Amino acid sequence: MMLKTPSEIDIVRASASKINEVDFENLAFGNTFTDHMLICDFREGQWQKPIIKPYEPFLIDPSAKVFHYGQAIFEGMKAYKDENDDVWLFRPDENLHRFNKSAKRMAMPEVPEEIFIGGLNAILDLERDWVKKGLGNTLYIRPFMIAIGSGVIAQPSTQYRFMIILSPARSYYSGEVKVIIAEHFSRAANGGIGAAKAAGNYSAQFYPQKLAQEKGFQQIIWTDDATHTKLEEAGTMNVFFRINDTLYTAPTSERILDGVTRKSLIELAKREGINVEVRSVLVDELVNAAKDGSLKEIFGAGTAAVVNPIVGFQYKDVYYELPKMENSFASELKDKLTKIQYKLAEDTFGWTVKV
Amino acid sequence: MMLKTPSEIDIVRASASKINEVDFENLAFGNTFTDHMLICDFREGQWQKPIIKPYEPFLIDPSAKVFHYGQAIFEGMKAYKDENDDVWLFRPDENLHRFNKSAKRMAMPEVPEEIFIGGLNAILDLERDWVKKGLGNTLYIRPFMIAIGSGVIAQPSTQYRFMIILSPARSYYSGEVKVIIAEHFSRAANGGIGAAKAAGNYSAQFYPQKLAQEKGFQQIIWTDDATHTKLEEAGTMNVFFRINDTLYTAPTSERILDGVTRKSLIELAKREGINVEVRSVLVDELVNAAKDGSLKEIFGAGTAAVVNPIVGFQYKDVYYELPKMENSFASELKDKLTKIQYKLAEDTFGWTVKV
Known part of the structure; x- marks a missing residue:
């Protein structure tokens, strides 16, 4: 370009x-x-x-x-x-x-x-x-x-x-980020404007987010509004889950923003040989993976924060702490992505454009 | 007051x-x-x-x-x-x-x-x-x-x-109002902001409304976003259905605005001896009532338009024309309500307040 x-x-x-x-x-x-x-x-x-x-x-x-x-x-x-x-x-x-x-x-x-x-x-x-x-x-x-x-x-x-x-x-965020999984409130309707970066989508989150913050959580992981069983976004970011060595993120839809950082991380992870599956992750799946120890990481992805690691999540009043990873996908991918952005690594994708 | x-x-x-x-x-x-x-x-x-x-x-x-x-x-x-x-x-x-x-x-x-x-x-x-x-x-x-x-x-x-x-x-509206029932787009999410008069709820309707207008319809009757089977609002108004001599309107909820005209019409209809049922009306029910002739009226209710009669609706590419009523609930209720508002009839409810 x-x-x-x-x-x-x-x-x-x-x-x-x-x-x-x-x-x-x-x-x-x-x-x-x-x-x-x-x-x-x-x-x-x-x-x-x-x-x-x-x-x-x-x-x-x-x-x-x-x-x-x-x-x-x-x-x-x-x-x-x-x-x-x-x-x-x-x-x-x-x-x-x-x-x-x-x-x-x-x-x-x-x-x-x-x-x-x-x-x-x-x-x-x-x-x-x-x-x-x-x-x-x-x-x-x-x-x-x-x-x-x-x-x-x-x-x-x-x-x-x-x-x-x-x-x-x-940087956009500071400190440890704990999240709560939405059981009642939601971010977007089917046939609504969730996939648009429309102003109204953001203020709609302020009140649920305030309630979450009062409980000690920095962000909310949004679920689908009809059943609250599918994990969709984290606050104003897309969200990734690492279960064992596979990275999962929801497909884009009418309810989910087609994030530039999200799609770049998917391409970068694939290049690095990480197994990526783009599919809906169920809340139950996440809870079970946390219980059996196969859930290694959760992180948000967006332009402001780039990659935002999450240290634990709460669901139905139970808090699940994530393990501290030595070589996390979050830090590896953030490092590789920012090095491309700052021209410290070769941009094999052709993503960077000079002003 | x-x-x-x-x-x-x-x-x-x-x-x-x-x-x-x-x-x-x-x-x-x-x-x-x-x-x-x-x-x-x-x-x-x-x-x-x-x-x-x-x-x-x-x-x-x-x-x-x-x-x-x-x-x-x-x-x-x-x-x-x-x-x-x-x-x-x-x-x-x-x-x-x-x-x-x-x-x-x-x-x-x-x-x-x-x-x-x-x-x-x-x-x-x-x-x-x-x-x-x-x-x-x-x-x-x-x-x-x-x-x-x-x-x-x-x-x-x-x-x-x-x-x-x-x-x-x-007056707000002019001409005959034909509506189309939403099969894909929707107005509000469960756990969203549909019950608030939030700015973002309105612009979210502009694009679907434009598509409806291009097909010759002035308004959309919104359905629930999860199943598109329940009738919820008409454009930016609450909506009433008359089947035989009973008046139906959806209960207020997180997705439906608690309209002042809506609640006033319910009280007024009850006073006039009209049977009012506040419950969700299904799209199938409406279509069947239109087919067997028991559907007499549909009208929107809101401050701007007061009562807005609808002459017909389209669903799944079939257009259903409503009968022309001599003594419609819409015109009777609009007449009674506006007479109270203009102090031409006694305000037995204590709704009017002098400036």
Whole structure:
């Protein structure tokens, strides 16, 4: 994939950079933003000229459909800097593809590659200094689209705003992650929007997650809403289970997000000779594997956290502690994946793209 | 219920009213707003002083959680003017109660009665001229709350904005409404947010609704997501079925909104001696009743449309036309309900509250 800047784009530079005010050693995830943002509006049936301008609040009508009907989607991506000060993206075509799949499901216009990828290239080129060298340092990228058309009637908007904002980041999670398996709440319906990165999917998890946290668990492993017997996602991540030496993860579906990290880990594991089975894992299966000692690992996979090892899970008031593995698949795969992302290992897959 | 204005509220009046620019005979639903809006922010763990000020766009950060995680809820209400120029609300306590139920499910702070009901009283008092006399004329009220705290991390916000905006309205729907019964898509998951008036529930319906409209249907009757055998809601309304002389509607649940119009119609029907059964109606039952002629009526019920008669439904590519009823329950109940709302009939239930 080639990154090209859009043929027409306006750039208004910030008068001064905020970069020297930022403590890059102590970044809370997602709270610090770079000097610029990209805005591109859709109106009268077409995308307008994108503009890159100083990051700042913008004006919006109180009746904008995003506020009332949640017509909003996003992506999560990262930029990495290698030892030669080159900036790299990881599989940006996958994010573009998924973004437009989300757009379709939410009755929003698709964003052309020239604006999404081209705009990303233009803004990242301007913000190169915000991508810091060193394993674990990244620039988190948040492309998103919101319905800005006004009117309190439950119909798709005719006006949209596509934006890209950038946030320097270190790691997403810290500390040990214990999870609880969902017995009542659920994340997605059959025939619903679970496979879309739609804004509403995330706030729907806040209350169940708060209840889990009050019980001492950092995340929830979601199960299918009809029977609560199949394991589906972990919080906002895809989830992998290692039983003996086989790695299992649920197939993507209407209820499960087609995660870029998920699919990359599957390919990487296969290359490393790890046996991977993409199929639904049942809660009973997991409990039995924990009891007989064949359950070795559980980990979440997503752009923000990359690989997030889980130390134990609770189901029906019983807590199952996982063994501490010397050579875990989680750490091996995380190591191999991040080395590709930071250009410290050869990218035999062709996943990395230079800005 | 007494309506009291909050003890502390700031009021900044518009310098001039837009009311003379509005064509009240030709109002598109939800597109025209009155001169003022109410804003009340929540920060540092508490609600601040509410302000009523001219209706206008406001500034918001691009990373506000409402844009990324859809943390947003709303209510729909109406104000009515009687023959004496008095302005009335219909069961506002029910809306407050449901709003705070939605807030809890979406991990948002509850809005105190003094702000929600008191604020409503204050802004309606200011906008009395916008409530027009005559059956069918209403002022549609949209209280809503959005997460305005910044940060692209999927966690509940710490800052919220509660607002009330007002839109003069005539009727919501026009023309004949044909519906299609959902066989694949669905509205809500078990253990999900279907019972909350959460923004994300509505945009999730836009795409399936667009597909239905392309086939010539105005609405979808939603079925349970697990089996698609139980009838649940019609578009954004609750749904009633009349088989012979019994009126059926699904019980409220995690998947079904506790509609104020729905519960009022049930009480009203019972008072009128209509046999009402609150239970799930199966798709098969509906199809069989349509075939043997015992299905007399289907209608949606909601604040915006009040009662919305449906002329026919499609299921598995077969269209079932409903009989044209001389004395339909839909028109009888709509007539009785609206007469109570406009103070043209005695309110034996104590549902109406004077502003």
